[in-house]
Amino acid sequence: MIAMSGSSVWGEVWQQRIADALAAHGLLIRGGLNFTPDEHAPPGPAERPARAVLLVGQAGARPWPHFMRWRRERPEVRENPLDTWSREVIASVAARFGARAVSPSDRPFLPFQQWAMRAEGLKPSPLGILMHPEYGLWHAYRGALLFDHEITVEVPQKTIHRCDACIGKPCMNACPVDACSVQGFDHRACxxxxxxxxxxxxxxxxxxxxxxxxxxxxxxxxxxxxAFHMAAFASPT
Structure with a gap:
């Protein structure tokens, strides 16, 4: 059983409703946390420092059919379509539940990776992507919901970091130009x-x-x- 911080039964029911709303788009709650009093939290819905955050993301390619249907209905959106879709979906859920939606591409950048490591107990892989014990490297964070009140959160269980147990590190040996190495990621070579x-x-x-x-x-x-993600990465814009 996963331990919980907080004791509000209403909070658990309320989060299940949020999870159901996200699941309709192939998304899911990727953990959450309550900000400490001395933390520099971003503004919540009331434009005061938020008290809590729920991360929103995906496991595997579950959102893809939903995104592609939206894309067929919105052919005029040509720039950053996946980001636009994610923003619209998460903003609509935020409006239903009194939250403020934020995105990993917002400027100034928010510490999504740090939030994820705290919320789900994850660590980076040699590629920089967080290694999930079940999803491996095939997951992503699409946004987050900020709240003006504390929430019931799951305390992540301690698990073996799979990269520590990996023999040979095949992820460091497949690239023909060695873009990923112990020195870091060579963006230009890639x-x-x-x-x-x-x-x-x-x-x-x-x-x-x-x-x-x-x-x-x-x-x-x-x-x-x-191929879609790689095309976006390689785009001159």
């Missing part, structure tokens, strides 16, 4: 390769290093989803 004549495999099937990871294979994004 982008040049993906855009170049030898980058077909990456353009059509996604990052070779990411696909080499053995964990969370059941949640691996289909090739069309990976």
């Amino acid at each position: 982008l040049s390769h993906v855009r170049g004549p030898l980058g077909d495999a990456c353009r059509q099937g996604g990052c070779l290093d990411r696909n080499a990871c053995p964990y969370g294979a059941a949640y691996r994004y289909p090739a069309e989803v990976q």
Whole structure:
């Protein structure tokens, strides 16, 4: 059983309703946390420092059919369509439940990765993507809901960081230009390769290093989803 901080039964029921609203779009709650009094929290719905945050994201490619249906209905949205869809969906849920919606692409950037590590107890993989014990590298955070009140949150259980137990680190050996190394991510080398004549495999099937990871294979994004993300990465805009 997962321990809970807080004791409000109403809070659990209320979060289930939020989860149901997100599930209608293929999204899910990815943990939450209450801000400490000395934390520099972003503004909540009342424009005062928020008291709590629920992270919203995905596991595998569950949102893809919902996003593609929206895209067919909104062909005029050409720039950052997935981000636009995510913002609209999460904002609509926020409005229903008295929250303020925020996005990882908001400026100034909010500490989504730090929130995720606290909320779900995750650690970064060698690629920089957070390693999830079940989803592997095949998950994402699409936004968050900020609240003016504290919420009931799950206390993440301690789990083995899969990267610590991984032999050989195949995620560090699949890239033909060694864009990911112990020195970090070489963005320029990666982008040049993906855009170049030898980058077909990456353009059509996604990052070779990411696909080499053995964990969370059941949640691996289909090739069309990976190609979509890679096209966005390689876009000159």
